[in-house]
Amino acid sequence: MRHHIKGGLVAALGLMSGTALVQAADLPARTAPVPVFVAPVVSDWGGFYAGSTYGYDFTNFRTRQGNGASRKLDKSGQSGGGFVGYNYQFGHVVVGAEGGIDLNLVRGNERATTAGLPTHLDSLYDVRLRGRLGYEFGWFMPFVAGGAVINESYQSSEAPLNASGANKQSTGYTIGAGVDVKVNPAGYLGLQNGFLASLLGPLVVRVEYLHDSLPTSTYAFAGRSFRTNSDSDIIRAAIIQRFGDNPARPYIDAATQTVNWAGGYGGVFGGGGFITPETKNLLTGGKTRYDTSGAQGGLYTGTNFIFRDHYMLGIEGSTAYTDIEGKGRQPTGPVSFRNYINADLRARAGYAWGSYLPFVSAGFAYGRSEQIDTNTGSQLGRVNNEAIEVGAGLDYRISERVSVRGEYLHEFGINDKIVNLNNTNTAKQSIEGDFFRVGAAYHFE
Known part of the structure; x- marks a missing residue:
């Protein structure tokens, strides 16, 4: 197993001086040399x-x-x-x-x-x-x-x-x-x-x-x-x-001729998503399922660890602004839905194959949405959604410091939420989502 090691920055300044040897006792004493200023x-x-x-x-x-x-x-x-x-x-x-x-x-x-x-x-x-x-x-x-x-x-x-x-x-x-x-x-x-x-x-x-x-x-x-x-x-x-x-680490390992994917990175991404909320009315038992779609964009950061030259394990987190909207119809009438924020924390595993790094991922995701009963105007502007997230993707190294990415993520809720838009429309809601992202990252090592 080859270990990739991060080292610290060490800075040291030294000042060396000598003293004159006295050749004879009757010689006048020499004055000390003027100190030399060394800029930090x-x-x-x-x-x-x-x-x-x-x-x-x-x-x-x-x-x-x-x-x-x-x-x-x-x-x-x-x-x-x-x-x-x-x-x-x-x-x-x-x-x-x-x-x-x-x-x-x-x-x-x-x-x-x-x-x-x-x-x-x-x-x-x-x-x-x-x-x-x-x-x-x-x-x-x-x-x-x-x-x-x-x-x-x-x-x-x-x-x-x-x-x-x-x-x-x-x-x-x-x-x-x-x-x-x-x-x-x-x-x-x-x-x-x-x-x-x-x-x-x-x-x-x-x-x-x-x-x-x-x-x-x-x-x-x-x-x-x-x-x-x-x-x-x-x-x-x-x-x-x-x-x-x-x-500094070599971009190409001299011994194995493989691209070095180890270390930290951070980047930006954009893409789109599809969220499918499903509600079950607690009074009537009726179910409503409606589809939404829209764009998203945000930031991601992470760290890769490489074992035996090719095997990658890592951790990554992201935060995104989303604008995923749609309309459905609950028993009391039409309802609009908008997801406006999403964040996740995932573990990743992959295989570094030259400039390519295919990977799978799994972790937890968190989102927030707003819902409006368009008949009554009743609105919930903060519905929290917790989910398990799994996905797969491909990182491609285009230069020593920059990589690009494409990936797919699927989220499924881990608990139902009570949605109470008005006194005749109390429902349990579950959410699933599919997201497609492309991004670019800068590698720090």
Whole structure:
């Protein structure tokens, strides 16, 4: 078994000087030489990187019904996702661009009323496109960042037998600051080679603060209209893989003449999907099955481990924005469906055959959808879907650093959801989905 080893970056500066030999006691003492200034080595922060993030979100919603008084609703919860970016370095100054998708669990009921109606607010996801400016100090780099954030939120009333609400997407600004730190966990543990050293080798760890501000949006449901805006303060950490922090590996192994697929990667993908929800009315027993389709796009990151030159095992995660829509007919009338977010975490196994890497995968997937009874206007804007996901695909290496991919994924729900659009339409729902993706990834080693 051949092990591919990640190594740490080690920098050392030394200063050597000598002393003069005194030839005779009556010679005058020599003055010490003027110290020679040696400029510090500039650490390389340029190039592509990809990472996963997790944090906590504190959101202040301000909502107003009609001409009523504005009410402030404070919510908090978890947030996490993935991002990719690219840095340019000019001396010690680093500038770059970064894009990412985060899923939010920032929700809750407000029992106090706004003009007599209980209000539920839920931040669903964020897409951020940011510029960054940093100054590197060798192994760490503080930075500031700013750009645009796209958010979708759900506002609703939660009466006992009725759920009415509306989803709205809005675009605002995001600013923040943080620090990226280069670490080598394997080196700290004294691991020089082997599987664990490969898994834990050089990473960048990030801690940052973000502030998002979203403009006022109008949510109309249940015969009422709300005007709502929000500000969020987010504290999060990230683990990043970056090109240049690992020792270079030959693209083609000299001994076996095989392409080296080991190591971390990150990329973007796009494609389409088909989701088939099936509902069973709990009052009448009637079943409804309807088909939906649409586009999706997002980010994926992962790591490959190669054994015996050809056999690959790896782990990969992705987060995607989707726009998969369709209509069906439940016992009370027509219903529309839209899936708007999807994420997964999968194990992969494959066989590296030159520039080709066919693979199979299996893991867990998570999605969210909205459904509307088009007769009554009742809407559920946040239906969570958990699923088992299996798939197969092919990665093809087009250069030393870039690969392209095509793959198919199938999801089947692992639990039924209760869908209560109104008091005559309470149903259990199960979901299956088929997705086709193409993508391109950058390999960091």
